[in-house]
Each structure stands twice: as C-alpha cells, then as structure tokens.
Amino acid sequence: xxxxxxxxxxxxxxxxxxxxxxxxxxxxxxxxxxxxxxxxxxxxxxxxxxxxxxxxxxxxxxxxxxxxxxxxxxxxxxxxxxxxxxxxxxxxxxxxxxxxxxxxxxxxxxxxxxxxxxxxxxxxxxxxxxxxxxxxxxxxxxxxxxxxxxxxxxxxxxxx
Numbered sequence: 563x564x565x566x567x568x569x570x571x572x573x574x575x576x577x578x579x580x581x582x583x584x585x586x587x588x589x590x591x592x593x594x595x596x597x598x599x600x601x602x603x604x605x606x607x608x609x610x611x612x613x614x615x616x617x618x619x620x621x622x623x624x625x626x627x628x629x630x631x632x633x634x635x636x637x638x639x640x641x642x643x644x645x646x647x648x649x650x651x652x653x654x655x656x657x658x659x660x661x662x663x664x665x666x667x668x669x670x671x672x673x674x675x676x677x678x679x680x681x682x683x684x685x686x687x688x689x690x691x692x693x694x695x696x697x698x699x700x701x702x703x704x705x706x707x708x709x710x711x712x713x714x715x716x717x718x719x720x721x722x
Contacts (some may be wrong), residue, residue, distance in 0.1 A: 568610055575606035615673055626674055628716045633678055636713035640684030643707050659706050661688065666698035667719035675717050679703060684711065 576599075584590070590595035647657040665676055676687040679701070689702040 571610050571613065572603075572606045575609045576602045579605050612673065626671070629675065629678055629713060630672075632711075632713040632716045633682070636682045636684075636711040639711055640682045640706065643709075644683045647706055657706075658708055659704065660708070661702060661704050663700050663702050664714060664718050665700050666693070666704040666717055668693075670698055670700045670717055674699065676701060678713065679717070682711070682713065685714070 569613075579602040580598055583602060587598065589593050601618055647659075651657050666672060674691045676690060679685045680687050684706040686704045687701050691700040691702070693699045
C-alpha cells in the first residue's frame, strides 16, 4: 500500500508540474515537452521525498492544514511589525529582537514547520533539536519583537 501511495503522490505532482510547465513555455515542441516531463519527474520525486522527510505521512487536515491557514495572517502581521521596526530604527529607537526556543506540538513535522516560520518576515529558524519519544521537536528561532504570532501558536499548541 505504501508503494501505491508513493506512485499516486509522485504522479499527481508530475501532472501538476507538467501542466504548469506547459502554461509557461512559449513554443510547444518535442524538446520542450521532453524537458518538461523529465524535470517534472525529478521535482515530483523531490516533493514526495520532502513529504516523507517532514513526517506528515499523508495525514490530511492535520497540524499542517491549520498552519497553512494561519500563515497568511502571520505574514501580514509580521510585515506590519517589520515596517514599524524599520521606522523605529530610522528614528534611532531600539528594536526588540532575539533568539528563543519553541517546542512543536507532537505530530508537527519540523521540516515544514521551519519552512513556514522562516517564510515570514518576523521569524527565522536557526536550529532544530529532535524531541524525545512522545514529544515534538524544539526549534530555535530568531524573532522580531517579543509577541507570539498565530502561526507560532498553531505549531506549538499555544505553548512557548
């Protein structure tokens, strides 16, 4: 069953990427189709490998779904905080930032959680420490300010 899941996952990614490539090429030729198909296979296998490495295991609607929904709001909030920090720095005021550790909730893959946090203007993952049995990994993050975003609360289960 795992092999069938992998084949379906890779085939779905390949189809999506191949169609996306077709939309962006100017002239549809045999060479373009062959290159697009080959690159699509490589990228689809890479996407499948990332999913396996992230520990999501194909669960649907798990912590990653809530985190994806919280991510746009975190980007907007962090962009506002970054703008405020830039204005404060230009006026000669001190801007708060620092390093802190956050413990991910159990079942939250540290790979995709790190990618989501680092894709916001207000946080960057510096280190990942594996959790002990039954507990989530610990992320060391550099943050702007001292407030916790909604994305961080989703990833940690509200804990810091």
